Amino acid sequence: MTAAAGQLLKYCPWIEDTEGFRMELRYPRDTDRREVDFVVLRGGRPQWAVECKTGKRAISSAARDGAERTPIPRFFQVHRGDRHYTSGTVTVLPFTTFCAELNLP
Secondary structure, eight states: OHHHHHHHHHHHHHHHHHHOOOEEEEOOBOTTOOBOSEEEEETTEEEEEEEEOSSOOSOOHHHHHHHHHSOOSOEEEEESSSOOEEETTEEEEEHHHHHHHTTOO
């Protein structure tokens, strides 16, 4: 999760500088203490959420529940493995692929 946090902390100001959008990185948690690791906002609107896992296991309850309960349009579950698939509204993919697909610096 540290690598993902580092990349996302660089991504937000990079988009602000190169594209002029106001970007934010959030760590949301609801009143029932359910959380998603990161949500990226562009102009105050959520663009996508990221749940970080060490292995390529099934979709986590945090990602699945977040995708069902929130208006966030895209959910990613990143891991250190090599498996890449989509189930419903959640895309599970390796961290390196996630960085490459989103053009993270």
